Amino acid sequence: IKRKTFEVIIDKNLCKNCLICLNVCPKKVFDLDEKYEIFVKNQDDCIGCKLCENLCPDFAIEVKEL
Amino acid sequence: IKRKTFEVIIDKNLCKNCLICLNVCPKKVFDLDEKYEIFVKNQDDCIGCKLCENLCPDFAIEVKEL
Amino acid sequence: MKEFLQGNIAASYGAIDGGIDFFAGYPITPSSEILEMFSKELPKFGKIFLQMEDELASICAVVGASLSGKKALTATSGPGFSLMQEGIGYATITEAPCVIINVMRGGPSTGLPTNVSQGDYMQSKWGTHGDHPMIVFSPKNPQEFYWLTRISFDVAFYYRNPVIILSDESVAHMRAEVERTLPPYNLKFKEKEKLDLPFNFEYDLTSNPFIGEGKKVRITGLFHDETGFPTNEKSNVEKVMNHLMNKIEHNKENLFLYESDGLENAEIAFVGFGIIGGLIKELKNIFDSKGFKTGFFRPITLNPLNDIKIINLFKNIEKVIVIELNKGQLFLDIKRILSCNKEINFIGFTSGDIPKIGEVYKKIEELL
Amino acid sequence: MKEFLQGNIAASYGAIDGGIDFFAGYPITPSSEILEMFSKELPKFGKIFLQMEDELASICAVVGASLSGKKALTATSGPGFSLMQEGIGYATITEAPCVIINVMRGGPSTGLPTNVSQGDYMQSKWGTHGDHPMIVFSPKNPQEFYWLTRISFDVAFYYRNPVIILSDESVAHMRAEVERTLPPYNLKFKEKEKLDLPFNFEYDLTSNPFIGEGKKVRITGLFHDETGFPTNEKSNVEKVMNHLMNKIEHNKENLFLYESDGLENAEIAFVGFGIIGGLIKELKNIFDSKGFKTGFFRPITLNPLNDIKIINLFKNIEKVIVIELNKGQLFLDIKRILSCNKEINFIGFTSGDIPKIGEVYKKIEELL
Amino acid sequence: MRKNFIFTGKGGQGIIFVATLLSQSAIIENLHSVQTQIYTAAQRGDISKSEVIISDEPIDYPKIENADFFISLTKKSLIKFKELIQENTTVLFDNTFEDLNEDFLTKNKIYKLPFTKISLDIFNKNEYTNIISLGFLIKLTDIIKEDSIIKTLEKMKKDFENNKKAFLLGINLYKKLLVEKEA
Amino acid sequence: MRKNFIFTGKGGQGIIFVATLLSQSAIIENLHSVQTQIYTAAQRGDISKSEVIISDEPIDYPKIENADFFISLTKKSLIKFKELIQENTTVLFDNTFEDLNEDFLTKNKIYKLPFTKISLDIFNKNEYTNIISLGFLIKLTDIIKEDSIIKTLEKMKKDFENNKKAFLLGINLYKKLLVEKEA
Amino acid sequence: MTYKDYLDYSKLPTIFCPGCGLGIGLRAILQSFSDLNLKKEDIIFVSGIGCSSRIPGYVDFDSLHTLHGRAIPFATGVKLSHPEKNVIVITGDGDGLSIGGNHMIHAARRNINIKVFLFNNMTYGMTGGQASPTTPLKKITSTTPYGKYDSDFDSVELLKGAGAGFIARGTVYHYNMLLKVIKESLIYKGFSFVEIITPCPTYYGRLQGIEDPAKFFIKLKDFVYSIDQKDVLKEEEKKDKLPIGIFKNERRETFEEIYFKIVEDLKTK
Amino acid sequence: MTYKDYLDYSKLPTIFCPGCGLGIGLRAILQSFSDLNLKKEDIIFVSGIGCSSRIPGYVDFDSLHTLHGRAIPFATGVKLSHPEKNVIVITGDGDGLSIGGNHMIHAARRNINIKVFLFNNMTYGMTGGQASPTTPLKKITSTTPYGKYDSDFDSVELLKGAGAGFIARGTVYHYNMLLKVIKESLIYKGFSFVEIITPCPTYYGRLQGIEDPAKFFIKLKDFVYSIDQKDVLKEEEKKDKLPIGIFKNERRETFEEIYFKIVEDLKTK
Numbered sequence A, B: 001i002k003r004k005t006f007e008v009i010i011d012k013n014l015c016k017n018c019l020i021c022l023n024v025c026p027k028k029v030f031d032l033d034e035k036y037e038i039f040v041k042n043q044d045d046c047i048g049c050k051l052c053e054n055l056c057p058d059f060a061i062e063v064k065e066l
Numbered sequence C, D: 001m002k003e004f005l006q007g008n009i010a011a012s013y014g015a016i017d018g019g020i021d022f023f024a025g026y027p028i029t030p031s032s033e034i035l036e037m038f039s040k041e042l043p044k045f046g047k048i049f050l051q052m053e054d055e056l057a058s059i060c061a062v063v064g065a066s067l068s069g070k071k072a073l074t075a076t077s078g079p080g081f082s083l084m085q086e087g088i089g090y091a092t093i094t095e096a097p098c099v100i101i102n103v104m105r106g107g108p109s110t111g112l113p114t115n116v117s118q119g120d121y122m123q124s125k126w127g128t129h130g131d132h133p134m135i136v137f138s139p140k141n142p143q144e145f146y147w148l149t150r151i152s153f154d155v156a157f158y159y160r161n162p163v164i165i166l167s168d169e170s171v172a173h174m175r176a177e178v179e180r181t182l183p184p185y186n187l188k189f190k191e192k193e194k195l196d197l198p199f200n201f202e203y204d205l206t207s208n209p210f211i212g213e214g215k216k217v218r219i220t221g222l223f224h225d226e227t228g229f230p231t232n233e234k235s236n237v238e239k240v241m242n243h244l245m246n247k248i249e250h251n252k253e254n255l256f257l258y259e260s261d262g263l264e265n266a267e268i269a270f271v272g273f274g275i276i277g278g279l280i281k282e283l284k285n286i287f288d289s290k291g292f293k294t295g296f297f298r299p300i301t302l303n304p305l306n307d308i309k310i311i312n313l314f315k316n317i318e319k320v321i322v323i324e325l326n327k328g329q330l331f332l333d334i335k336r337i338l339s340c341n342k343e344i345n346f347i348g349f350t351s352g353d354i355p356k357i358g359e360v361y362k363k364i365e366e367l368l
Numbered sequence E, F: 001m002r003k004n005f006i007f008t009g010k011g012g013q014g015i016i017f018v019a020t021l022l023s024q025s026a027i028i029e030n031l032h033s034v035q036t037q038i039y040t041a042a043q044r045g046d047i048s049k050s051e052v053i054i055s056d057e058p059i060d061y062p063k064i065e066n067a068d069f070f071i072s073l074t075k076k077s078l079i080k081f082k083e084l085i086q087e088n089t090t091v092l093f094d095n096t097f098e099d100l101n102e103d104f105l106t107k108n109k110i111y112k113l114p115f116t117k118i119s120l121d122i123f124n125k126n127e128y129t130n131i132i133s134l135g136f137l138i139k140l141t142d143i144i145k146e147d148s149i150i151k152t153l154e155k156m157k158k159d160f161e162n163n164k165k166a167f168l169l170g171i172n173l174y175k176k177l178l179v180e181k182e183a
Numbered sequence G, H: 001m002t003y004k005d006y007l008d009y010s011k012l013p014t015i016f017c018p019g020c021g022l023g024i025g026l027r028a029i030l031q032s033f034s035d036l037n038l039k040k041e042d043i044i045f046v047s048g049i050g051c052s053s054r055i056p057g058y059v060d061f062d063s064l065h066t067l068h069g070r071a072i073p074f075a076t077g078v079k080l081s082h083p084e085k086n087v088i089v090i091t092g093d094g095d096g097l098s099i100g101g102n103h104m105i106h107a108a109r110r111n112i113n114i115k116v117f118l119f120n121n122m123t124y125g126m127t128g129g130q131a132s133p134t135t136p137l138k139k140i141t142s143t144t145p146y147g148k149y150d151s152d153f154d155s156v157e158l159l160k161g162a163g164a165g166f167i168a169r170g171t172v173y174h175y176n177m178l179l180k181v182i183k184e185s186l187i188y189k190g191f192s193f194v195e196i197i198t199p200c201p202t203y204y205g206r207l208q209g210i211e212d213p214a215k216f217f218i219k220l221k222d223f224v225y226s227i228d229q230k231d232v233l234k235e236e237e238k239k240d241k242l243p244i245g246i247f248k249n250e251r252r253e254t255f256e257e258i259y260f261k262i263v264e265d266l267k268t269k
């Protein structure tokens, strides 16, 4: 069986870099860049649990099933 | 044994003629005069329960043991 | 048909005949009859009557209803009026067309709950913090209390501003004849442009949607843009402030109601508002009959005052005698407006009772 | 020793150096630093700090403490000040010597919480219902904020009246040098006769017992006799009212603090209060250097104003320019006091910021 | 024509009620009238007072300088407001329990009548004292028609029959007095 | 002598702190100084701005007409308050993450420096960016002695060692620049 | 000493109506002082506005008649100015639970050692018999001519929810029980709340159809049942009645205790 | 529809600090609307003053941002003007329980069909982290530098005491549970109260010594336990924690039902 894959999109205009997504993601999909800003690093590991999307305080994340 | 006797005094300057004493006295010590005003009629019947004194809203009654 | 009504009841009928939808209030002497009357009458025709937990809640419920497009009113007296000040300020910045009746009693503080005074004149203009527009009317008798209350909703909705009816214990508690007729005031209400946004700062008067019409009406007590979103951007703040003040300032000729008699040919003018209106009328008769040339002036609109109109009315007057049931409040405004080359006198009564004419007569004699 | 203090902190030290016993308040921008400062400092020397559930509770706790003989203070801003109006009125009729700091922000309503305005000038005099005496001071910078707060308890206790310190966001939030020295004001405090009853209406100023001294102090917000028992007997009511007004009115020469410069020889006078004090001082320099003859006048005491003093100060002035961060409030008083034969102009700024001198300069030029 | 009436007595005696009744009835007759009252704890048995002005001209200012008719159901209340009694004032007084021999009334026309007693005798309660006194007053003054009062009472509905009866008792009282006097 | 300073950046960058530090240190030197700031949700990451006036005469009115020195840690904040930048204004800008090539700055003396980078490199956090920039400014302007700043920092107690270190880093940055320039 | 020593006879008779229960409540409170040997100079009454709030005018010690609803914050200021005195709040159902409800629940939470006696006559007596928060659902008052639209507070439950440590209810009809409850509350250390049910014959009584004050007074006993009987009585017997008794008596640290301990700690630092 | 359809994107980003929980709560509320198929024109938000009270600015339907503490009376006016609409109060622990506490308890008593969502961050966020009525005893805040002197309200208990019919508590950390609770409250007929525990990292978090917003967010789970676990957990495990869940869900006649029935009855008379 093929595992479902997901696209994780951060809207940079909304994101305030609180790092909640980074902390709640069970799969360590997120990481920080050199400016200490969040980015989607390991999208392939995403299991679509939507924790990040639901808990992002700024409506900045969308997790789409591909 | 001699029954205790009591003096029941109404201070007319304080009394507002609410008739609570008339209604609570178990011994019908009080009555109304021709001006429909309270007065001590049957002092001898008083048993000194002090209901009238305690329940007079205007500090107008004193029951004294004689 | 002439009816025989207590002032407070007359005002309540005024509100009913003016189309009141919503009343919220809290008991306080000497305004409680209004509350009690509405508790009985409003349910009869499906309008809302609410007794709230206090005056803070009352004014807020009323402003909430008026921002929902309803003709909403509250009635109170001094202590309650003081508590309502924050809510009244909110009504001014959100342009909520509500009506507040303040039946003045003796103050300050709990003061004289069952007695008359006119001590809240200045407070009705300045009671809440910050610059703000205000419309204040004051009746001289139950009939006028009826009329002013009846017209107040139209005024509030036209100007999108709270209206205060500043009555007093004397007018409110006296029983007298009242006809439930249309108000005789020549207040003009022109067609206003209908807009879709909740606010507009370009034109003085427009018709903007209310809550509940499905128009995304966003409202805040912060300075805001035309969508109702908060902003403290400097030029916008000034625009809002100017809009609020100008919509009243630019229309003060229309809003300024008054009664006067004989001022053109008089040397002495008696001035007063509310219950004193009848007194100064009688004073004019008495002093005229003694050979003095007198007139009287009674502002019905206490705010905005139309300075220019007043200056014109008093052109020929030499001596002004302001009579109030306070320590001199309307007096201060009259002094500011008229002081040049006129003698402005003040006679105040603060015992909690309206004065006998004889008493007043003696005090005036001392000034002549 | 010069310290570098924020205005609010300076005021707090003023209160501490003035002997504060009791503080109760509720957070509100831009006054919260005072609350926070006291929460830290007062427990250190056994004084009372209370954060209450709202401003109604805060003013009442403070009045309760001051009627118990304590030096009690609260601090707030517009919305909270509006809520305190009923309590302030109570303090006037009960002659409670409390102190209220109102740090003005933009209004009306929630308005501009973090910006400056001077929109509460009139409210500080007239915000509560009924005629009432009031003492209002306004500082121009942190140093003066310190001094006025420090002296305020003495004034309040001497006059047995609430004192309002009307500051503004700009003075309150600016950090500047402050010396914790004795206030330089020439306020006289004479010996007062000690009485046993809680009230006295015969003399302007007496020393009456407070709650907790075992003297059967009875206090009410109703009109009352000298034992503090409620009565609405007419002549007594008038006596009380006159007493309340006169104790301030008769002492306004002593109470009226102001700063002025150059008025004797000037043609043009700049007038303003609070933060505008520094502006008009600079304006005088600028315009004098351009060859104009100018002076400035800044009332530090906003209530009572000493009309006669002001008239005298302005004897030689032809043109008055009142500058305020509002729509014209001190302006109205100045107009009333001075209007005869003088041109009284007004320049207002209501964007939420103090104006740049350049901006003001331009507007003045238009008037010259 | 302008007549000033003072009604006064103990709270609970229905002082305000009769004053209002009189004033309202004047309106029916197309006269002008204003009723005012003091608002201190009247319901509580304190002193109660109401003023009525009846005039054929509009009434601008409702304050009474002195009374044409002063109706008092108690002595205490009469004394409290005695400054409203001038030489030309006619005084009505309920003498059921108290008598009235005050110095300051020597020049006045005084009617001392047992309104309360009548109420007690006829109705077994003192509730109608006020209306009985009004009946007497109406007949005495002859400004307002009996009928107007009765009409107003009828509009109020509550307890109409007894009120009317009491009112007529007052009228009869006056008539009797008149007869006595004339006799 | 009267110098106007504008400090601006993102909330949380300690803008108010350095402004206050500078102003307070001026007082130590018996100069006059006033510090003001805008009070919008600064702690929340919004734009933050503080003004400091230092003068050898008493300062009556704390409003700055235009800046002598304009220190901005972000581009957004610089642009927001650009009307305070006049021809004679010296601009300090943190170019760690952004560059600055605005038209309206063509006539100004501009120092673009990586304050944040230095803080990150040395302290592993960007918290000291503000103090580093102040160090640079102090050396550049030469109105206030280094020592006065250090004294003030010491009085504040909190985190004195690191703050001092950061401040000296700023001073060295200026010295280095000077050397580079002179070289 | 008896209650008389605490009364200022020069101010009597009270302004209360004939048959109003407030005087009985006052008597019980003063008798408690006497029973507990409190000195007059150690007692301060603080009240709001209402008939009940006029009580403090008649006592022979310090008293503060304040603003409608604000007795508690005033009392807070007085108490912390004189922590050693007995600061006692006299309030009504309108004063203490309608406009003053917020201060009530916050005082309960804050636990400053003030004593609240709330006279519940289920109406606004002073202003003419309007509905109050304790007027039961459907009752007729001068502002609910068709029956009250909303439920009443059970003040005991409300104060429990707010965290008060001492909560009790009595009536002026049950004089001896009331006396006991008041004394317990005075002994308790911390914020205490005692509701005293009392008749307003003039308004509430009449509006319930009872003209005679004494009759209405006697009816008080039908308003309540004793909490001791709670498990004995049937549901119908308790229906529309309020329990009387002491509902909670639990000590916890008072505000003053915590505050002045911090003050002490700071001194030694 | 999703929560997005109820958001006014033109006003985003919010003014809330990075890591502030308010946005999550808003999202849950809007998602509930979507799940329940509520139309935008049938919803009205009413709030007071505070960070939480700024939420209504960001929605794509009617909203009324009012005065500090007064959201409920404003909402009362709005609701009775438009009885058919969903009138929803957004408030904070300071707004709804400190200055606005009286309106809260009276609304619970009055039982008008408005929905209250109270964002409890245990502090006054907007004004800089001062103590609020829900800040627990002894905690450090900007006005309690030596620890808080007085106890906190348990809002669930308070609302019970005031007579509310629907009472629940959730946290923004427990998103799905929160969603469920919110939906239940929206379905309930009558006054409902939902407390939403949410972090204020900027003030409350920092003052508790936690600098990192995300860390403080995660800590939320230690603040609470599920009411379902009440009997399973040991006392130590519940100590200083608040239960979450639905505590009361009892229908009683609403104010509107009683009022409009009277209106109908009067018509036929």
Ligand SMILES: Cc1ncc(C[n+]2csc(CCOP(=O)(O)OP(=O)(O)O)c2C)c(N)n1
Pocket: C026, C027, C028, C029, C055, C079, C080, C083, C110, G049, G050, G051, G052, G053, G068, G091, G092, G093, G094, G095, G096, G119, G121, G123, G124, G125, G126, G127, G132, G200
């Ligand atoms: C701010 C304010 N609002 C209203 C009033 C009017 N008022 C006086 S007493 C009262 C009600 C008192 O009720 P309660 O506390 O139950 O006292 P009671 O007279 O029933 O003993 C009201 C509403 C007032 N004095 N002040």
Ligand SMILES: Cc1ncc(C[n+]2csc(CCOP(=O)(O)OP(=O)(O)O)c2C)c(N)n1
Pocket: D026, D027, D028, D029, D055, D079, D080, D083, D110, H049, H050, H051, H052, H053, H068, H091, H092, H093, H094, H095, H096, H119, H121, H123, H124, H125, H126, H127, H132, H200
């Ligand atoms: C009458 C009044 N008092 C005080 C304030 C200042 N103020 C604004 S928000 C706030 C506290 C808000 O606390 P909360 O409701 O918990 O909201 P949060 O910011 O924590 O979400 C205060 C005290 C005000 N705006 N109005």
Ligand code: SF4
Pocket: A010, A014, A015, A016, A017, A018, A019, A020, A021, A022, A038, A055, A056, A057, A058, A059, A060, A061, H019
């Ligand atoms: S949770 Fe949202 S706001 Fe926070 S860092 Fe992630 S995407 Fe950005």
Ligand code: SF4
Pocket: A006, A008, A024, A025, A026, A027, A028, A029, A030, A045, A046, A047, A048, A049, A050, A051, A052, A053, A063
């Ligand atoms: S959906 Fe779950 S797994 Fe995927 S990024 Fe978000 S939190 Fe991580």
Ligand code: SF4
Pocket: B010, B014, B015, B016, B017, B018, B019, B020, B021, B022, B038, B055, B056, B057, B058, B059, B060, B061, G019
């Ligand atoms: S109870 Fe007291 S006041 Fe009432 S009638 Fe008897 S003695 Fe008089």
Ligand code: SF4
Pocket: B006, B008, B024, B025, B026, B027, B028, B029, B030, B045, B046, B047, B048, B049, B050, B051, B052, B053, B063
């Ligand atoms: S003491 Fe008892 S028996 Fe005697 S009069 Fe009083 S109530 Fe009656």
Ligand code: SF4
Pocket: E044, G015, G016, G017, G019, G020, G021, G022, G051, G052, G121, G125, G126, G199, G200, G201, G202, G203, G204
């Ligand atoms: S109105 Fe009611 S509560 Fe007030 S004194 Fe009269 S009976 Fe007592």
Ligand code: SF4
Pocket: F044, H015, H016, H017, H019, H020, H021, H022, H051, H052, H121, H125, H126, H199, H200, H201, H202, H203, H204
């Ligand atoms: S201050 Fe606290 S509650 Fe307010 S937005 Fe910031 S984190 Fe949120």
Ligand SMILES: [Mg+2]
Pocket: G050, G092, G093, G094, G119, G120, G121, G122, G123, G124, G125, G132
């Ligand atoms: Mg009551």
Ligand SMILES: [Mg+2]
Pocket: H050, H092, H093, H094, H119, H120, H121, H122, H123, H124, H125, H132
């Ligand atoms: Mg909060």
